[in-house]
Amino acid sequence: MNPDSKNFYEVARGLTSWLFTTDHKRIGILYLICVMTFFVIAALLGITIRLELFSSNSEAGGSLLGGGEIYNRILTLHGVIMIFLFIIPAIPGVFGNFFLPIMIGAEDVSFPRINLLSWYCYIIGAALALFAILSGAIDTGWTFYVPYSAKTGANLILPLSAAYMLGWSSILTGINFIVTVHRLRAKEMKMFRMPLFVWASYATGWIQVIATPVVGITLILLLLERFLGIGIFDPTKGGDPILYQHMFWIYSHPAVYVMVLPAMGVVSEIIPTFSRKTIFGYSFIAWSTMAIAAIGSLVWAHHMFTSGMADESRILFSFLTFFVAVPSAVKIFNWLATMYKGSIHLEPPMIFGLIFVLLFSIGGFTGLMNGTLSIDIHIHDTAFVVGHFHYTMFGGVGVMFFGALLYWFPKMFGRNYNKKIIYLCGFLFFVGFNMLYGTMKWLGIQGMPRRYADYVPEYEFWNRVATVGSWVMVGGLFLMIFHLLYSVFKGSKAEDNPWEGTTLEWQTTSPPPLVNFNEPPQIPEKPYDYPEEVKS
Amino acid sequence: MSEDKSEHIMPVIGYVGIWLCLIFLTGVTVAVSFVDMQNLTLFTALFVATIKSTLVLLYFMHLRHDQPIIFYMILACLGSYAVFVILTYSDYLYR
The missing domain is CATH 1.20.5 (Single alpha-helices involved in coiled-coils or other helix-helix interfaces)
Structure with a gap:
């Protein structure tokens, strides 16, 4: 390596060098700043929700927030920010942008300007969404279900435009990743030599490109229904309101896989690296990634079991839902088999990888319960579903966002963090998380409904456990965020390959130069091929 | 990526021909809407639309030569x- 070469931070200075950059690494950092900001805001809103639920209002003598309307708005704000502005763009936007080109030996993505446009679409969409919610425009919930959304007097142009812009951002990122993988791989980087994070980003790109336009079309149809009364969702004109739900979930269920596949890709990087062992069943994991993308697109109507669909169709979708568990289980078993007889190093990213495997497995199993038609009728719209969702999305994607940040932090910023502080944060997070969401599952089975600002006094004890859990969990997370922020500026200098990783990003400097590599990288025959001396 | 000044895969007259076909098929769609074909109306409209989109994909989007x-x-x-x-x-x- 040439020690005199400038890293990508040093080649240009000033605000405009960031706002008009086409460097994929800088765009990744821009996403990081945004998603972390939105995460902190949404987490504080989540804490506020839990404070309201600390006591039953009849016991406490009144509502903390002064009524259900404010609670509903905070609940909507928490959900919209976490889903659209944090979880969906987090891993592809930050780590996909930063590392996908490096991991395949490319200098940048295929369409650098479109990459920047994608970030601007995200920012515009975020601004519209926040303005819409804060100005009180949304009274439909985030799903915009008809017939209410077709008739409400609230101005839905703003939130629908926001969803549209965020969808464009997602599509542009997806197109960029697909084309980059096909066109810009280094010569020796065959498809089945690619790191599994690249495979995950590639599969995610396909879902983004195929499924996102469906929700765009749905939202346009909703506007046409509202302003022109075309009747496509109106039974009095031959339309069908359940068609809206079908079209909405055709996108919004695969969107779950847009969130979780990149997280699984990160796990597939971390576990072989910290087991110092070639990943078990590389091609199975790669194909299972594509299988999740494909099968996950066929199961949307399990969100609609109580909507009035045909029984035969409900049985069909329940049946199909079970198939998603197969490729998901392939991954879990392959990760466990990778660790078997490995030289396991319990570094902070590995701790988060293990937390993911445990929490996501719990979330996956409870997902099968939701997908079982008979059980779903009982637990539909209860706190159980909220618990399940947070185990998969927060325990899965959220955990791996931080796992990825811990794994690639030395590469992105050229700095180290204090591992002891991160271990403490991980412990607090794990304990608090299970106190919070484990109890939600229990409360849901007992019948506590979701989305309500109040509950009967019988549920109060477990709600208090959950609220205390939220303080422990968020305390751990915020401590980690502030420590990492501190480490960006004050951390000790990182080595080029502190984890002994074998993928290409570890062959370049920390942080990388503008063109990613000072010397052409050596492409290994297998992405996780550890020599014997490293294994021992 | 190389600065590939892509040579015309097919002559301009070919594109004009495709465009005329699309105009003609649009006329067919409009004409069919005035004929009472019962359940076949929607099928015919979708069939013509499929032919049109196939032409666009194959020739205007160069799928045939890609x-x-x-x-x-x-x-x-x-x-x-x-x-x-x-x-x-x-x-x-x-x-």
Whole structure:
């Protein structure tokens, strides 16, 4: 390596060098700043929700927030920010942008300007969404279900435009990743030599490109229904309101896989690296990634079991839902088999990888319960579903966002963090998380409904456990965020390959130069091929 | 990527011919809407629209002359669309 070469931070200075950059690494950092900001805001809103639920209002003598309307708005704000502005763009936007080109030996993505446009679409969409919610425009919930959304007097142009812009951002990122993988791989980087994070980003790109336009079309149809009364969702004109739900979930269920596949890709990087062992069943994991993308697109109507669909169709979708568990289980078993007889190093990213495997497995199993038609009728719209969702999305994607940040932090910023502080944060997070969401599952089975600002006094004890859990969990997370922020500026200098990783990003400097590599990288025959001396 | 000044795969007159075909097929769609064909009306309109979009894909978007991978990618999108429609229809068929 040439020690005199400038890293990508040093080649240009000033605000405009960031706002008009086409460097994929800088765009990744821009996403990081945004998603972390939105995460902190949404987490504080989540804490506020839990404070309201600390006591039953009849016991406490009144509502903390002064009524259900404010609670509903905070609940909507928490959900919209976490889903659209944090979880969906987090891993592809930050780590996909930063590392996908490096991991395949490319200098940048295929369409650098479109990459920047994608970030601007995200920012515009975020601004519209926040303005819409804060100005009180949304009274439909985030799903915009008809017939209410077709008739409400609230101005839905703003939130629908926001969803549209965020969808464009997602599509542009997806197109960029697909084309980059096909066109810009280094010569020796065959498809089945690619790191599994690249495979995950590639599969995610396909879902983004195929499924996102469906929700765009749905939202346009909703506007046409509202302003022109075309009747496509109106039974009095031959339309069908359940068609809206079908079209909405055709996108919004695969969107779950847009969130979780990149997280699984990160796990597939971390576990072989910290087991110092070639990943078990590389091609199975790669194909299972594509299988999740494909099968996950066929199961949307399990969100609609109580909507009035045909029984035969409900049985069909329940049946199909079970198939998603197969490729998901392939991954879990392959990760466990990778660790078997490995030289396991319990570094902070590995701790988060293990937390993911445990929490996501719990979330996956409870997902099968939701997908079982008979059980779903009982637990539909209860706190159980909220618990399940947070185990998969927060325990899965959220955990791996931080796992990825811990794994690639030395590469992105050229700095180290204090591992002891991160271990403490991980412990607090794990304990608090299970106190919070484990109890939600229990409360849901007992019948506590979701989305309500109040509950009967019988549920109060477990709600208090959950609220205390939220303080422990968020305390751990915020401590980690502030420590990492501190480490960006004050951390000790990182080595080029502190984890002994074998993928290409570890062959370049920390942080990388503008063109990613000072010397052409050596492409290994297998992405996780550890020599014997490293294994021992 | 090389600065490939892509040579015209087909002469301009060919594009004009395709454009005229599209105009003609649009006329067919409009004309058919005035004929009472019962259940076949929608089918005919979709059939003509399929021919038109195929022409656009093959010639204006150069799918006919591009690498097979691009063809497979578009096939994947069309296949997904077909599956979405069929699975949604399973609800309407039995409701």
